[in-house]
Amino acid sequence: MQWWCSAQGVPWSWSWQAYPGVWLFIILIAVGYSKLLRTNPARPGEESSRRRRIASFVSGLVLLWLSLDWPIGALGAGYLASAHMAQFLNMGLIVPPLLLYGIPAEAFTPIGRRPALTTTLRFLTNPIIALVIFNAVIIVTHTPHVADSLMATQLGSFLIDLAWIVSALIFWWPVIAPIPERPWMHPLLKVGYIAAQLILGKPIFVYLTFAEYPVYAVYELAPRVNGIAAISDQQTAGLMMEVVGAFILFAATTIVFLHWARREARDDGKV
């Protein structure tokens, strides 16, 4: 029985495998969220907004579960760099904003009562610091020595996934700004912030796409899945990071910009 997806070195099989650690992880988040909702009921007139937030959080949680569980989780942990990249794109760029948006603003009120936590959070979610943390995690977890070593064990694989989720939550915090009283950045700065990530992601794309040989032993020495060559798989992963990652980030900048433009128009009484 495996608790978390990690590299096994055995031939890939499309037979379903159970990963109870993943289920437990998802269930714990779901239980925590439901407790948050119970302790912070929707105020009168905010039911529609609350439903939107719940839908967002549930979508994020379902996507997170799909990324971590069989088959994507298992393929990404030990067989295909492209599946690993799909996990990263999902857990790093799609799931966190959905989760953050899904948390009701009132749920953050207790944080304000704890100065140490507020200071820590303010430091970590400073846009410059957040960019540094997110990209440091991306670079470290994509370093061959680290990835090959950690993905060979369930704990190591879990730590990579956890590092992605936590650092991505930090990265997206200044954009989503879940605490309305503290709008961290002007929307146009948010657009610039997201665009900066487009540029900062380039080194990994170049590294994976243009390497002469496979860089990760875990994928190069894994039994092949459907005959996909290790180098083609790695190049696909690099291109996914560039194309799909850019698309997601571009979509995010568009949403931020339109949201801001609509609010501006509304404030000007044009809508």
Next chain:
Amino acid sequence: MHTTGMKKFVTLALTLAVIAGAAGWGCDRNDADSAASRVRESGFRGITLDRPTPKVDFTLDDTDGRPFHFMAETEGYITLLFFGYTHCPDVCPVHMANLAAVLKDLPWEVRSRIKVVFVSTDPARDTPARIRQWLDAFDPSFIGLAGTRAEVDRIMVSFGLPTAQIQGGNGTDYIVGHASQILAFGTDNVARLAYPFGTRQADWAHDLPRLARQGPDLRITKAVIAAPAGGGEVAALYLEIANHGATDDELLGVASSSAKRAELHRQVDHGGITTMEEIESLAIPAGGTVHMHPGGHHVMLLGIEHPLNPGETVPLELRFRHAGTRNYYATVVGYAELERALESTTPHAVHGGH
């Protein structure tokens, strides 16, 4: 209270990260260190064998059903020998795929000096057609051999490898335990390196060109035929062969589709009488160049069937003891031009592939 709890959580997370990271880093760095140590000691990333293993002369059927004489047909080549089976779920396909991926990107002069020989350890299921189909998925030039279990076991033992073992399963559903290393034989017919499972493409790319450079590195810089006067049936061929490698070699023979046979000759002086005598081979020392010329060593082309005219090219097949067979083209020149052609620095040979 909450701050304490937060501190505990952060401490626990950091501890876990450090433990996992340290364990992983340690393991991987050991591998990297041992690889680096191997490179420092031998110049290769492959594992140096405790005892160099000479080639064993065995014959098995290839995938066309023809007998393949291992010793003779790999003579002069870097030979990578692997014992595996086509139903292998992990080691064999990964090894073959990684090797093939690197071979296809090697320069032709390196790639053409390497032969990959796969011997099936699963005679019951590996038919010649299946072996061929399986190898073609990696590289159609890979040579596939099959024999009886007893034959293959005997060959494996003679190379110092454990025999293959059938493990588990029923009927035709079983796995075969077998040695996972690829033995690398140099052009001197001795394996000093083995490549276990886990050899990366970057390792192959590092070692294969070095292995290929170890043997004789022959270059034909001139190949000139003096046109026989009056359309005669005998002509002299003069070669200039440079050996840029680290190993001596010998020219064993020459063949051409334009002549019935060819002989290596030298001119000797017996008390003022100059005669020609046939020799069995001509040494080509490492780092040296052999210049054939009138009055010295040359190749006699005998039984020329069609008149050779100046300006024509004639295909040649040169057979070397270590470098194997090389194909070239020689240029026919008139006697008047012979001396100038042999002195010229312009090669009078056209590389014709192998």
